Amino acid sequence: MRVLVASAPLVGHVRPLLPLALALRDAGHAVLLATAADGLTAAPAGLPVRDVAPGFDFGRIARRVLLRHPLIARAELAGTAGTRGAALLFGQVNDELADGLVAVARDWSPDLVVHEPFAVAGALAAARVGVPAVRHENSLFDGRELVRVTTGRLAAALRRHRVAELPPPAAAIAVAPPSVAVQDGWPMRYAPHTAGELPHWLREPADRPRVLVSRSTVAGPGGAGPMRAVVAAADRVDAEFVLVRPDRRLSRSALPPNVRTVDWIPLDAALPASAALVHHGGAGSVLGALAAGVPQLATTGPGDRRFNANLAARRGAGIAAPSRQITPGTLTRLVTDPALRAAAREVRREIAAMPPPAELVARLESLG
Numbered sequence: 001m002r003v004l005v006a007s008a009p010l011v012g013h014v015r016p017l018l019p020l021a022l023a024l025r026d027a028g029h030a031v032l033l034a035t036a037a038d039g040l041t042a043a044p045a046g047l048p049v050r051d052v053a054p055g056f057d058f059g060r061i062a063r064r065v066l067l068r069h070p071l072i073a074r075a076e077l078a079g080t081a082g083t084r085g086a087a088l089l090f091g092q093v094n095d096e097l098a099d100g101l102v103a104v105a106r107d108w109s110p111d112l113v114v115h116e117p118f119a120v121a122g123a124l125a126a127a128r129v130g131v132p133a134v135r136h137e138n139s140l141f142d143g144r145e146l147v148r149v150t151t152g153r154l155a156a157a158l159r160r161h162r163v164a165e166l167p168p169p170a171a172a173i174a175v176a177p178p179s180v181a182v183q184d185g186w187p188m189r190y191a192p193h194t195a196g197e198l199p200h201w202l203r204e205p206a207d208r209p210r211v212l213v214s215r216s217t218v219a220g221p222g223g224a225g226p227m228r229a230v231v232a233a234a235d236r237v238d239a240e241f242v243l244v245r246p247d248r249r250l251s252r253s254a255l256p257p258n259v260r261t262v263d264w265i266p267l268d269a270a271l272p273a274s275a276a277l278v279h280h281g282g283a284g285s286v287l288g289a290l291a292a293g294v295p296q297l298a299t300t301g302p303g304d305r306r307f308n309a310n311l312a313a314r315r316g317a318g319i320a321a322p323s324r325q326i327t328p329g330t331l332t333r334l335v336t337d338p339a340l341r342a343a344a345r346e347v348r349r350e351i352a353a354m355p356p357p358a359e360l361v362a363r364l365e366s367l368g
Contacts, residue, residue, distance in 0.1 A: 001368040002030045004110035005136075006101055006122025008093055009036035009056050011217040012284050013118055014043070016138035016175065018193040020114070021047060023357040024364065034104050034122070036097065038217075044193070050108075052100025061092050079281075079306025083141065083149045086118070086304075090146075091153020094121040098157035101125040111368035112170075117146035120154065120166070127163045132170035132367045139283040140181045140308050143172065170367045173360065177290060177350040180315050186363060189354040190287045196264030202273060206240045209275035209335040214244040214267065216280045225280030226299045229326035234259050236328035239275065239335050268292065275335045278326075281305025286312050293348030295340035297330065299323050316343035 005021045007014045014035055025031045025047065033043050036053035043049040065088045066073035076085035098121040105113065105125040112131060115122025116138045126133035137143045151166055158165070172185030202210075215225035227243055227250060234241050235256035243250070243261045251261050267285075271277060271292035279285035281298040286308045289296035296318035298309035312318035319334060334340065 001112060001365060002108065002110045003032070003364070003368070004105060004108060004113045004122070004125070005031060005033045006052075006097075006113060006115040006119045006125065007033070007035040007039055007138075008090065008116065008118040009039040009053065009058060009097070011038050011042045012282055013116055013138060014039045015193045016190070016284060016287075017114070017116060017136055018042070018044065018047070019191040020136065020173070020188070020357040020360065022193075023361055027358070027361045029361075029365075032104070032108055032110070034101055035119075036100070050100075050104050052104055053096050056096060058093070061096070062089060065089055065092055077302045079300055079302055079304070081303075082307075083145055086141075086146060087149035087153055090118045090120075090150045094119065094124075094150055094154055095157050097121040098124055098154070098161065102128050102161050105129045105131075112364060114173075114364075117141070117143035118150070120147050120150045121157065123147070123166050123169065124154065124157060124161060124163055127166055128161050133167075134364065134367065135169045135172040135185065137173060137175050137183050137185065139304060140176055140286065140311055141304060142183065144184055171363070175287065177347050177354070179347060179350055180290065180311050180317075186360060187354045188360055189356045190291050190351055191357060192268040192284065192288045192291065196266055198265050198269045199262065202242070202262070202265065202270045205273045209239040210273065211239050211241050211276045211278055211331070211335060212244060212267065212270060212274050213241055213278045214280070214285060215246070216282055225301070226278050226297070226323045226326055229323040230278055230331065231255060231259055233326060233328045233331055237331045237335075239331065242270075242274075278331075278334070281309040281320075283308050286318075290317060290344065290347045291351050293345040295319075295334055295337070295344050297321065297326070297334050299326075315347060316340065317347050318344070 033049040036056040075081035113126035113133045123133040174183035174185040175190045241259045276295045277289040278297040300306040309320035313320035
């Protein structure tokens with residue numbers, strides 16, 4: 001079977017799709033990843049990838065779209081736009097992906113297209129060549145709603161490729177643990193795919209609680225995440241803090257004795273020996289902490305970050321707070337509150353009980 005995997009051109013969108021893509025490849029199927037720009041860098045060695053939008057610039061699209069819609073832009077920056085901002089941004093993103101994805105589908109002749117909700121142009125390509133499409137969730141939103149609002153902005157692309165309307169997916173794959181977010185589809189265990197080497201000292205617990213602090217893979221508002229706030233409070237907290245990929249200015253500044261820095265590391269490998277994760281509120285970070293069973297502090301930033309952070313907090317497995325409210329007391333609670341640890345471990349068991357990606361291969365084979 002030939003499987004085309006379509007993703008929006010962002011690292012954080014590609015990576016959640018890789019475990020299933022690699023499971024399909026390991027089962028003997030031909031798999032081709034179709035994305036663009038930064039997404040191309042996320043493809044692991046041995047997985048073919050095709051650039052479907054040469055010259056793609058997400059920042060240019062974001063600036064142009066949000067300047068045209070200032071009220072939605074303001075809500076998007078506050079994290080209160082819901083899917084309205086996603087519809088505008090990813091409607092334009094998918095318009096730019098559509099022609100390349102259709103061309104790849106015609107040239108490569110897949111038997112099945114797997115696409116994320118933010119890459120609904122993959123469903124368009126599947127419809128154009130007459131093969132089934134499968135929606136693979138990679139966020140904590142309801143993928144059905146994301147596809148609906150994004151498709152509403154794809155009228156021109158649908159006309160260009162003579163597709164009257166997108167058919168419903170042949171199947172959907174849900175990665176969110178049900179106690180955190182309800183998604184439609186076959187459940188699949190969230191299995192993060194991260195890059196980098198893990199230093200030996202991160203494999204074992206530290207003498208005091210270790211807190212990993214990460215930031216977004218996307219530049220722009222809120223991209224630096226909570227790192228500066230954590231550094232400002234760190235010397236008054238009985239814990240060790242590890243900044244993952246801090247920006248150059250922060251990494252070159254004088255840091256408290258209990259703060260260290262590292263470059264890219266596989267967070268999923270480092271989390272088991274850590275006490276907590278502090279991050280920017282991205283869906284991958286929320287799910288990664290939940291899969292590891294560690295408490296998290298997620299900042300309530302732009303886009304979907306407020307939504308994601310609040311989901312973790314409502315489940316009791318984390319704290320949701322803007323960066324300005326990160327204090328020594330907040331960080332101390334993060335590493336000492338037994339209720340946070342208990343809830344995080346409950347969700348870890350819930351995720352572990354979901355089928356791994358390899359178990360979904362046979363179900364996908366029945367569609368192709």
